Amino acid sequence: MTTATTAARNRRKGNHRKRNHTLWFWIFVGPFAAGLALFTYVPLGWSVYLSFFDAHNTVTPSDFTGLDNYAAMLADPAFRSSLATFALFTAFIVPATYALSLALALAVNRLRFAQAFFRSVFFLPAACSYVVAALVWKLSLFNGVRFGLANTVLGWFGAEPVAWLAGTDPPWYWLVLVTVRLWLQTGFYMVLFLAGLQRIPPRLYEAAALDGARPGWQTFRHITFPALRATSVAVVLLLVIGAFQAFDEFYNLLSDARGYPPYARPPLVYLYYTALGQGQNLGLGSAGAVILALVIAVVTVAQARLTGLGRKEE
Template sequence: MKRSAPDPPTDLLTGREAAAPAGSRRRPALPALRTRGRDALWFWIFVGPFALGLGVFTYIPLAWSVYLSFFDAHNTVTPDHFIGLGNYTSMLRDGAFTGSLTTFAAFCAFIVPATYLLSLALALMVNRLRRAQAFFRSVFFLPAACSYVVAALIWKMSIFNGVRFGLANTVLGWFGADQTAWLSTTSPPWYWLVIVTVRLWLQAGFYMILFLAGLQRISPVLYEAAAVDGARPGWQVFRHITFPQLRATSVAVVLLLVINAFQAFDEFYNLLSDARGYPPYARPPLVYLYFTALGQEQNLGYGSAGAVILALIIAVVTVGQARWFGLGRKED
């Protein structure tokens, strides 16, 4: 007959299990400690280089930029003349900086709804395909892998070239229209057509993928129930079922579009600048700050103050949009 293990000693007064002597406590097994140490080692092997690069090339420059914004930093990154909030007050009173925010507002008013509608339409079209869906998904997403600089130069040199050899002017010439200097005409401002179309071509495919993922998460049971209730396929089903189910995706897409519009630089700079410099019109905030900090004056403190203000504006707008759309709020 097998003997059972003896019960642990108990305290006669309290009836509780008596504490084991300090020397008799069971120690953790060595293999478990070695496994944890090995896992930690591999974690830092994979994450360490990324974390180091993020700190050196992102967080340290950001912190140094905030530091510079409180100093008079002309032609130096190690200033010694502290001026407090002087750069911030001067930047907020600068008409060129407020004008750049107006340029951003105009660009945002064009690009956000246009990209939203086009990417949603592409996602709906691709989602309805029964064959070659992966092919068309890849084709529409492919421009997202293209460099903004390369795309801007193609738009500038080939499609919207101001001479008659440009593609846009060639097509207009077939109908007897005159040549148009697309990037230098300010009345009407045809340069907006060039800027918006290149950004639209570059990013519509990326947001199409987001909408496509949202569409594929919608349960088919909802469409079956709508068909039983007599809902007409098409606009009625889209309005009452598809679009409400895409609410979370729509909020994320709008937030990303607004943030990316704030960060617009490559297409503006490469489309509008030439050997004579950058024109006085259509300067978004980053282009203005670029010429402020790295132009002739090399006023790094003043430019850093503008960058901090712009970052705060982006944060406030993003948080405000998230609260307005109810991002993260539990649905009833």
Template sequence: MRRRISDNTLWFWVFVGPFAVGLALFTYVPLLWSVYLSFFDAHNTVSPTDFVGFDNYTAMLRDGAFTSSLGTFAVFSLFIVPATYALALALALMVNRTRRFQAFFRSVFFLPAACSYVVAALIWKLSIFNGVRFGLANTVLGWFGADQTAWLSTTHPPWYWLVIVTVRLWLQAGFYMILFLAGLQRISPRLYEAAAVDGARPGWQVFRHITFPQLRTTSVAVVLLLVINAFQAFDEFYNLLSDARGYPPYARPPLVYLYYTALGQGQNLGMGSAGAVILALIVAVVTVFQARWFGLGRKEAD
């Protein structure tokens, strides 16, 4: 018996060990080193000696560009979180009601999630929302006699938000659709049978009183993941808006700002690390607040 337990432990570490070592080396060690750098004056070096305490944190919080990047995140979240939630739920409801080819539609809607953010951003930038008459969006507008629009450089009105939000929506809606599908398939058919016996009309009434409340846990998880992913937005912003002249001063999310702070011309790794720690703390606080607000993990009353 003891030998069997020992063998199981050995094989556990044989399979899990390489992943654990990789996780420690490429995730936890860099995170801890970033926290360490945030307390030092680290210009062009990852092994600084000049301890500055919380000066980097104070400078970041007083930096208007950093606080503006947080505002960009807030605007992006207001657009992308409810839009993705609504679209993913609608797709899940339609696919779940499909009697034939359900696997086909599930695969088709999920397929964009496997696409690279960089590739999708370049397709949106060069083919769909190109600022010249050859772009698909301007071609369609030309059919109705509308003028061409420079989608990514027009700030009044800010058309660039349409490009950024639609590419992210296309990329991630299918993934969250799968989460909602899993939640829908966990709902007991007896609930719908009881509702039919009680005279509930199919459609909005059943969805409002049965389907949507039963998706509460899934909805909380989806909203949490959407907010965290919005904080981590980088690829689509950088590849859509940057060019040979650099990145424009508008629509600069936190990770793009920190990228230029730590790896740009100044190479200020201390300031960049402090901003990363602040951003991580904000994500943690927002996540905990949302979990408490939605009652995640709270035992339901009998």
């Protein structure tokens, strides 16, 4: 009888502890989950809903159009041009960021002192706002033709000043766009590579040295780089997704009082002007956003399959 009573009491205590754990879980997670649902998933669902309606100047449309918005968006040369802009931006920014962040990680990882200092210094730009960085680049470094640090340095060597953001032949604005993104994100990916480098077992390098491998390029090629495969795949994946989502630097660098120029419009800038510009076509903009989301998903899944992301390493 005593044993049964004790067992029942233990079960009640166990159930009470489980209820307390569940209660505290929802106390801490509930507000975040509610905010995520309210400000992320509800707008996403409503955007998909709007994409099937004629939604000019309204978020509560009544005229169902089916797939007409999707057909119009895919037939729009400006939208296809925005995807081409993304592809060109990706071709610039992904390999440049990958190479620079890996080089910085290798250099910082070899330091014997002040490693934490240099890691923090290189990572610090990642905490900077893209809007602020774009304005600094535009107003201080590449400001107009007569002003700006870049043209001042060119003048020291007797070179003519350059209209960095106003000309298309040659398209110097790509240099401005790529350098500001490089400055902002290289430190973040450097930290990812540093984490990958510190996970490589030292015994691999010891075994390579015993086998006659020379330090430097040979060790990097046969030991370090293959060991960073999983980190490299994740970095490239994040870089491609980030390139798809480029907006702040394009909009703040290239737009002025006259509006945004017809060149170098990435998808998000194009959709911004479609949905919130003079036409206020929220249905067409929502259809473009859904198409862009599907493109990102397809590219991400294809890249993950090709690179073997998530598979167990042999």
